[in-house]
Amino acid sequence: MKITALTNSCAYGEKGLFRGTFRFDNEILAEYTWPLCEIRGEKPGPRLCISAGVHVNEVSSIEASIRLQKLFDPEKMSGSVSIIPVINQPAVYKYNEYICPVDGKNINHTFPGRRDGTFSEALCDAILTEWAAEADCYIDMHGGDLKERLSWFTIFQRTGDNDFDVGAQKIAMCFDSEIVLALGPEYMQKPGRPPTACALRKQVAIMTEAGSNGLLNEDDISFHVDGVLNVARLLGILDSPPSTPMNARTLCDSYIWVESPCDGDFHAEVEPGSNVEQGQRLGVIRDTFGKVLADVIAPATGLILWRITHPSLRKGDTLLTIVEEADTELP
Ligand SMILES: [Zn+2]
Incomplete structure (x- = not known):
């Protein structure tokens, strides 16, 4: 990485608050620079990497990454915290x-990427092999693109290695989630999200999700900020007690995408975070005269993870997703 400091920044790699920009070494990415904030304590310790803005409309998570920059004091921490507030610069x-x-x-479906691939593939590879290569934990924050409403949730990857999986679950539980989604080992076989790609490298990463419709919302911002601070406490970067969770943090292990049965306008009767029973009506599809064209029926019992809020949808488009509660205390 070629790093340039702002004038009011410490030198990169020294104790203190670094603020600046960088370019990745990979020539495929040479046209763009990324903002970087890195806070380094005097005492050695773990390295926590935090990113947002893989999806640029998920603004509560981007705002959280900006507020977090002021919440780590180099005098009162161990190790380092490195923050890229917006990954998807183009x-x-x-x-x-x-x-x-x-x-x-x-980008979120492209990890671990490829050094000699397309722009997004090269970017995913560079994030993991240049910036986050030495991270003890990587947190990628998301939440609510322009047409989405979300429950509060975190995602971690299970590998089948019990010690690794228990550690990853503990990190995911640091957030005050309604739902904690444990991806099964079968996800390891295909490209995907940072938790999956990092698990292949024996590195813990989680995704955090809170937000809706491209809106700044203080509760959503706090979900991300408080959760990251709790991870920093768990890792020993901060020496302060964790906050108390208010939500159930229900552990779920399967992820079902529900599609629109026909073209039309979807009118939902359930909201993210709510429990639904298999066979329950989740909403209806209407035409432009208000006539009901189809009922949308829950294919399984579980919790609504997120839903699309714009009613106009084509046959086969995703309306919402349901996650099923895990049978056991995973891993
Ligand atoms: Zn996202």
């Missing part, structure tokens, strides 16, 4: 939903 001021406009790929 999408800044373009408001793309989900994708990176350079290659049309969803």
Whole structure:
């Protein structure tokens, strides 16, 4: 990484507060710079990497990454905290939903990427091998693109290695989630999110999700900020007691995408975080004269993870997702 400090910053790698920009070494990414804030304590300790803005409209998580920069004091911490507030730089001021406009790929579904791949693939590879290579934990914060409403949830990856999985679950439980989603080992076989790609490298990463419709919301921002501070406490970066969770943090282990049965306007009768029973009506699809075209029925018993809020949907588009509660205390 080629790093440039702002004038009011300490030198990169020294104790103190670093603020600046950097370029990745990979030439495929040479056109762009990324903002970087890194806070380093005098005492050695773990390295925590935090990012937001893989999806640029998920603004509560981006705002959390900005507020966190002022909440770590180099005099009162061990190790280092490194923050990239907006990963998807090509999408800044373009408001793309989900994708990176350079290659049309969803960065969040592209990890671990490839050094010689497309822009998003090279970016995912560079995030893991250049910036977060030495991280003891990587947290990628998300929450609520322009047409989405979310429950509060965290995602971690299970590998089948009990010690690793218990550690990853403990990190995910640091957030005051309604739902903690444990991806099964079968996810390890395909490209995907940072928790999956990092697990392949025996590195713990989690995704955190809170937000809706591209709106700044103080409760959503606090979910991310408080959760990251709790992870820093768990790792020993901060020496202060963790906050008390208010939510159940229900552990779930399967992720079901519910599609629209026909073209039309979806009118939901359930909201994220609520329990639903298999066979229950989740909403209806209506045409532009108000006539009901179809009922949307829950394919399984579980919790609503998130739903699309814009009613207009084509047949086969995702309306919402349901997660099923885990049978056992995973891992
Ligand atoms: Zn996202």
